[in-house]
Amino acid sequence: MLRRLVNQLLSLLMGSLACLALGNAQAADEAPDAMVLRLSNEVLQAIRADPALQNGDLTRIIALVDSKIMPNVNFQRMTASAVGPGWRQASPEQRRRLQEEFKTLLVRTYAGAINQVSELSVAIKPLRAAATDREVLVRSEIKGRGDPVQLEYRLEKTPGQGTGWMIYNLNVLGVWLVETYRSQFAQEISVKGIDGLIASLVERNKANAKKT
Amino acid sequence: MSGSARLPGLFSAWVASLARRVGLGMLAVTLALVLGGCASGPHANPVDPLEPFNRTMFDFNDALDKSVLKPVATTYRNLVPNLVRRGVGNFFGNLEDAWSVVNNLLQLKGEGTASSFMRVAVNTTIGLAGILDVATEMGIERYSEDFGQTLGYWGVGTGPYVVLPLLGPSTLRDTVALPVEWRGDLVVQQDDIALRNSLSALRLVDKRAKLLSLGQLMEEAALDKYTFVRDAYLQRRRNQVFDGNPPEEPQPESFGTEGK
Numbered sequence: 001m002l003r004r005l006v007n008q009l010l011s012l013l014m015g016s017l018a019c020l021a022l023g024n025a026q027a028a029d030e031a032p033d034a035m036v037l038r039l040s041n042e043v044l045q046a047i048r049a050d051p052a053l054q055n056g057d058l059t060r061i062i063a064l065v066d067s068k069i070m071p072n073v074n075f076q077r078m079t080a081s082a083v084g085p086g087w088r089q090a091s092p093e094q095r096r097r098l099q100e101e102f103k104t105l106l107v108r109t110y111a112g113a114i115n116q117v118s119e120l121s122v123a124i125k126p127l128r129a130a131a132t133d134r135e136v137l138v139r140s141e142i143k144g145r146g147d148p149v150q151l152e153y154r155l156e157k158t159p160g161q162g163t164g165w166m167i168y169n170l171n172v173l174g175v176w177l178v179e180t181y182r183s184q185f186a187q188e189i190s191v192k193g194i195d196g197l198i199a200s201l202v203e204r205n206k207a208n209a210k211k212t
Numbered sequence: 213m214s215g216s217a218r219l220p221g222l223f224s225a226w227v228a229s230l231a232r233r234v235g236l237g238m239l240a241v242t243l244a245l246v247l248g249g250c251a252s253g254p255h256a257n258p259v260d261p262l263e264p265f266n267r268t269m270f271d272f273n274d275a276l277d278k279s280v281l282k283p284v285a286t287t288y289r290n291l292v293p294n295l296v297r298r299g300v301g302n303f304f305g306n307l308e309d310a311w312s313v314v315n316n317l318l319q320l321k322g323e324g325t326a327s328s329f330m331r332v333a334v335n336t337t338i339g340l341a342g343i344l345d346v347a348t349e350m351g352i353e354r355y356s357e358d359f360g361q362t363l364g365y366w367g368v369g370t371g372p373y374v375v376l377p378l379l380g381p382s383t384l385r386d387t388v389a390l391p392v393e394w395r396g397d398l399v400v401q402q403d404d405i406a407l408r409n410s411l412s413a414l415r416l417v418d419k420r421a422k423l424l425s426l427g428q429l430m431e432e433a434a435l436d437k438y439t440f441v442r443d444a445y446l447q448r449r450r451n452q453v454f455d456g457n458p459p460e461e462p463q464p465e466s467f468g469t470e471g472k
Contacts, residue, residue: 105433106433108432109429109432109433110429110433113425113429137460139456147354150451150456171447173448173451174447174448174450174451174452174456174458175443175444175447175448175451176447179443179447180440180443180444180447181435183257183439183442183443184434184435184436184439184440184443185435187435187436187439188435188436200435201435204432204435208432211432
């Protein structure tokens with residue numbers, strides 16, 4: 001009896017060690033809704049624990065975004081989607097700059113909302129996706145003092161990369177980020193071309209930087 | 213105007229009465245402008261055929277907001293304690309819940325009707341005429357519905373995007389729904405003119421104060437404020453009509469990032 005118990009414990013231990021040794025690529029990919037919940041809670045905790053973040057210290061916020069959020073976001077896809085057909089004609093240098101400036105725009109402007117985050121909690125709604133779906137919609141709700149805020153993510157399956165799922169779009173209260181920027185970008189491109197869009201983004205980022 | 217109406221009352225009286233009169237004439241004006249304000253040419257947006265008219269209205273509203281409403285709302289936010297402002301918000305929220313009962317019923321949504329009714333019952337009694345939001349503490353969910361959503365639920369399409377003077381972003385359907393909205397609006401239905409105007413003004417200022425930080429965000433986040441507001445409004449409205457579950461729109465193709 002004891003021998004059996006010891007055997008079971010040993011195999012359990014060996015199993016866990018094996019998992020750790022093999023690392024992420026071999027371990028089962030996390031489910032997308034579990035990933036979103038874990039990520040949201042990690043970010044909320046990081047913000048609660050750091051007063052500098054709550055005060056809007058931009059360097060710290062960018063560091064947080066780069067370390068916790070960006071590894072789980074397919075930002076190239078987001079940017080390409082927002083830029084639209086013009087992306088195909090853009091050179092690699094133009095693409096790099098578009099991504100850079102778009103990221104700066106988003107981080108800078110939404111960093112302002114961080115100080116309202118400390119009293120929030122995240123609840124994930126049941127996932128409605130087939131096991132074989134390569135793209136899923138994860139629905140969550142942020143509960144604060146007022147009405148709960150609906151926050152949703154679109155993720156694509158990236159086996160072996162990161163946690164196995166990458167975010168490529170998100171919405172707040174039903175307003176999708178990529179779609180909202182897509183019309184604005186299309187407007188700029190139709191009038192000024194890709195370089196004109198990059199210039200507008202650069203200008204906007206400079207103007208926002210002056211304010212802080 | 214009677215001498216007892218104070219300056220804010222006068223302004224809000226003008227706004228409220230203009231809004232009422234404009235609402236009835238709005239339909240005619242909008243229909244007339246559909247032809248006049250229609251955009252044509254290579255930059256015409258199929259979702260926004262009234263773009264030239266809308267942009268003019270948007271700029272007008274924006275200027276009015278910057279010069280009058282935003283400063284008043286900022287002062288309100290700075291002077292009035294948070295607790296009092298929450299009470300104000302809760303009070304008007306309760307009136308909205310009462311209208312939601314009707315609209316949930318019109319949409320045959322049993323749970324929404326019952327929940328909204330419970331909210332109004334609890335908040336009006338235990339919540340002291342709606343000032344305390346006891347219902348949310350008790351976990352009774354809010355099912356916000358208005359007449360525009362009711363029309364949308366029953367299949368009425370949105371129609372073109374319309375920016376109304378003073379009232380802001382709307383759609384043809386929601387504009388047509390306005391007179392009914394006002395029938396269900398307990399503030400607008402008050403007979404006492406001074407009371408109605410004071411309440412209308414207070415509600416307007418309170419709403420604007422809640423949106424102050426969001427407004428700031430928009431200034432920085434948007435490349436083109438008009439387009440940003442339009443797209444956000446239309447998506448948000450669609451989301452509301454479908455209660456957070458809009459049917460999936462066809463996902464656009466990935467532009468050259470696949471296979472990388």
